[in-house]
Amino acid sequence: MTLLDMPEATVVLQERFLSEVQALSLLDTLLEDIAWEQHRVRLFGREMPSPRLSAWHGDPEAVYRYSGFTHHPRPWTPHLLSVRAAVERAADTAFNSVLLNRYRDGQDAMGWHADDEPELGPEPVIASVSLGASRKMRFRHRTHREWVSDVALGNGSLLVMAGSTQRYWLHSVPRTRTVHDERINLTFRLIAPPRQERTLS
Secondary structure: OOOOHHHHEEEEEOOOEEEEEEHHHHHHHHHHOOOOEEEEEEOOOEEEEEEOEEEEOOOOOEEEEEOEEEEOOEOOOOOHHHHHHHHHHHHOOOOEEEEEEEOOOOOOEEEEEEEOOOOHHOOOOOOEEEEEEOOOEEEOOOOOOOOEEEEEOOOOOOOOOEEEHHHHHHHHEOOOOOOOOOOEEEEEEOOOOOOOOOOOO
């Protein structure tokens, strides 16, 4: 893995986590097997369709709240469980859920955000596997906005964000006119179960 040169962050890239053949085979399988949805997001008080297709899979308790909406996971598929096991070994971290994003071409995108929802914890480990078309992921520091870092996420790559990355940096997948092929991104996370309210007797 290669450690990216980003202050106040721990981001590592493994360009050939899956072979090209493995990655393209998994891409075809997920395109066929996953029940893709166009989730709705809330931006600046307005509700609108997400600029990509998505699916949320994981353990039953891995409920995820994002952009004003609550997502309940679908069960793991055999292929997702297999990838999770390999990612857990590479990242040395346990995961109980995966967010799948499908970018149909370069016009599907992801806006600026950080994976800093409370259920992810203060310093989450986020492991991201890319399949299909290569897309640029852009990082921008929250305070020093001139600090920008771009990384190409190619077919079969694994990107792991850890430590204080989500606290200090935002990331996005911008639109591009040069990409015309499908890309799927699998983002593995550990969702903390909701706290149980204690009752005093």
